[in-house]
Amino acid sequence: MTGDTHYDLEILAELAEGLLDAATALQVREHLAVCDPCGESLADLAAVREVLSATPTPAMPMGVALRIDRALAAEAESFRGGGVGLVEAPAWDDIMRDAPWERTSLPEPELEPVTRLGVVGDDGTVIPAKRRKAARRPRWAMPVAAAGVLAAVVGGTVVTSGVLSAPGAERPAPTAPAVIAAGQGYKLTDSNWNYTEQELSGSLLDYIGPAQIVDAKDMSAGVKLEQCVQQVSAKVGKSPFAVDQGLYNGQDANIMVFWQNQKKNSVRVHVVGLQCENLRKPALASWN
Amino acid sequence: MARAAVSDADLLTRHIAGDPHAFSEIVKRHRDRMWAVALRTLGDPDEAADAVQDAFVSAYRKADSFRGEAAVTTWLHRIVVNACLDRMRRKSVRPVADDELVEAAERDTPVLDQTAEREVSMEVSAALKLLPADQRAALVLVDMMGYSVEDAAQVLEVPSGTVKSRCARGRAKLAPILSHLRNRSDLSRVSSAKGAELRDG
Known part of the structure; x- marks a missing residue:
């Protein structure tokens, strides 16, 4: 195979992996010695390995890690037949949550079976994670706080799940009815979280669910935000159910979350800047 | 601890x-x-x-x-x-033709202003998506995660030769799509496995 004919990439890749029989390998090598295009192809193949090995792989996002911890806690719970010895009273709120007569009075989606995470003290008591103050926190505060919560959950999966779902343990925040301003129709929060592209395509409940609920009336830019929400709503054809004030890749941003398919917990996310400009192509994410 | x-x-x-x-x-x-x-x-x-x-x-x-x-x-x-x-x-996932591969890789390249590293990462993701499942799994383990062919063979429960040939065929399909990334100076040289080691101490 000389002259105008060349070996295809697959043969060259097999040569590089030592998969060719000796005779064929020799033939290809002889050709490579005189054929520049095939040499280039071989270099392209080497580059694939190089590019793949140099592609950074991100760490597991906090939201996914928490989700897995919850799933394993639930697994431990069912395995142990309901957290015997840890829960003083049955978690009636959780047990009856799906009862048909309970349904009508429940505001969704705040009543997802997501317990507000707390920190388990040395004596086994649960200290609920603190509500954040309305004042803007330093930007590093959230990851640190979240890491603390995660460590507690990882260290004591069973304990946290058992105790936290008990009605005796104080379960603040997300289950409390959201403060919804008249005519606003959505929950406005101020997580101040710096969202990444990846987080915005994952589950947003972990970020927005526990965030501080704020009232647009208390904000200097409240009217402007309200107008922006209306503007985006008009484009989408419906109102968002959650709007979170945070950042996107370091830039101030409002994250507007619209139901795409509520049964499947799928949501559509619009990320707009302070001037109501789109910062990111609207895309789907989940809410579970 | x-x-x-x-x-x-x-x-x-x-x-x-x-x-x-x-x-x-x-x-x-x-x-x-x-x-x-x-x-x-x-x-x-x-x-x-x-x-x-x-x-x-x-x-x-x-x-x-x-x-x-x-x-x-x-x-x-x-x-x-x-x-x-x-x-x-x-x-x-259906197998795709070569020209489709290139087209899709171009289409999936992010238009937003993102760091070069992120762009490369997106491009690699898009390209990998177009490979058959077995080739993709082999390349992820061997080329991306840096496992030996033998370790990958144990994970995938196939002979080492099969892993090698899946890698070879996968690389042959990716070469035309990723060749423009050759010798990119802004590409991080730290492989994922090494990165994790560095991070975790």
């Missing part, structure tokens, strides 16, 4: 014996690597999150089926990779 000295196999034994914290420790140790494998194999964070969750729950349940003939990490990888392959099969 005293736990740091405990081996994965010991942790698994403790978990089977009823230690409620042992499995969490295993998860904590390996979740980043499992995430990386799932994310690169599936190319979609939602799917990857579901696959890794399914895998860890499944490992939790069938811990006593671990025979100890392989490392715990190999066993975990196998469960994660199988969870990913199951998902891909359910979606029945």
